[in-house]
Amino acid sequence: MRNKQIVLLSTILMGMLLVTAGIDGFGFDETPTLTDPYGDPTFAGDDIIKVWIDNNATHIMFQIEFNSTFLIDNSTGDYFYVYISTNNLTGTNIENAGFNVDYYLWMSYKRVLDFYDVVNGSNNLMSSNLAGNGYYISSNNNYTLELGYKINHYSPSGTGYLNLTLGQTIEIRFRSDQTSDWCPDNDSFSYDLVEIDSAKSAIPGYNLIFLLSILSVVAIFLGKKLKKS
Ligand SMILES: [Ca+2]
Ligand SMILES: [Ca+2]
Structure with a gap:
């Protein structure tokens, strides 16, 4: 059950990551x-x-x-x-x-x-x-x-x-x-x-690093909870 939660959370965060990357990655509006x-x-x-x-x-x-x-x-x-x-x-x-x-x-x-x-x-x-x-x-x-x-x-x-x-x-x-x-x-x-935001656009990987950091922290937190239970 806990593993499922981790997978679900990871999926949500990866989705957020892709959406955020997309905002900076594509040029012209429709x-x-x-x-x-x-x-x-x-x-x-x-x-x-x-x-x-x-x-x-x-x-x-x-x-x-x-x-x-x-x-x-x-x-x-x-x-x-x-x-x-x-x-x-x-x-x-x-x-x-x-x-x-x-x-x-x-x-x-x-x-x-x-x-x-x-x-x-x-x-x-x-x-x-x-x-x-x-x-x-x-x-x-x-x-x-x-x-x-x-x-x-x-x-x-x-x-x-x-x-x-x-x-x-x-x-x-x-x-x-x-x-x-x-x-x-x-x-x-x-x-x-x-x-x-020049930091965001000059370094396209910036968002990726930031969100991966959050993901890692959440994964560690959930991992600890899993151990305790
Ligand atoms: Ca004309
Ligand atoms: Ca014309």
């Missing part, structure tokens, strides 16, 4: 951060329909769903841009983004991701030196594009520093192709960089 109209590109191009934005302690991440295949192999003008403003008093209103852009990510048909610092060009990081600072993943038969970029981190070449503070609110706007489809359509989106 519900998109933004939705965009179908069929609104100004010329035949990549039609953005859904966008998710997320961050953890180390990266800002974007997932974009298109109404058709995102043709990253087309040399005639397949681009994707993520425009970011950290301060409306600095930066430049690039391509009539409608706000002063401080940084932007540019993914081009050459299958590369470049980082641009509008205020300080010497901080630009071209794809040839990206070295893990950023990434993109094309999935779902190229209907979905994921981009991510490290925050507050210099590349080995000493550039590519995206200066963001957790808890800060930034302005973001997306653009596919030349000027084809903007999202949001008329304005930027205010995104609050989620504050993360």
Whole structure:
């Protein structure tokens, strides 16, 4: 009977452990951060329909769903841009983004991701030196594009520093192709960089160690009780 209790308790604690690990382990919610109209590109191009934005302690991440295949192999003008403003008093209103852009990510048909610092060009990081600072993943038969970029981190070449503070609110706007489809359509989106317990997210095993410790203590306690009875 006691052994059964120990097994039951262990199972409950393992379940809690998995749930806790899951909260930190998975990125995007089911519900998109933004939705965009179908069929609104100004010329035949990549039609953005859904966008998710997320961050953890180390990266800002974007997932974009298109109404058709995102043709990253087309040399005639397949681009994707993520425009970011950290301060409306600095930066430049690039391509009539409608706000002063401080940084932007540019993914081009050459299958590369470049980082641009509008205020300080010497901080630009071209794809040839990206070295893990950023990434993109094309999935779902190229209907979905994921981009991510490290925050507050210099590349080995000493550039590519995206200066963001957790808890800060930034302005973001997306653009596919030349000027084809903007999202949001008329304005930027205010995104609050989620504050993360850095100990928890930087060390994914942290929760595991913590819960295993509790489990051990409980097991010893029950073991002692078992001996006494
Ligand atoms: Ca659209
Ligand atoms: Ca749009």
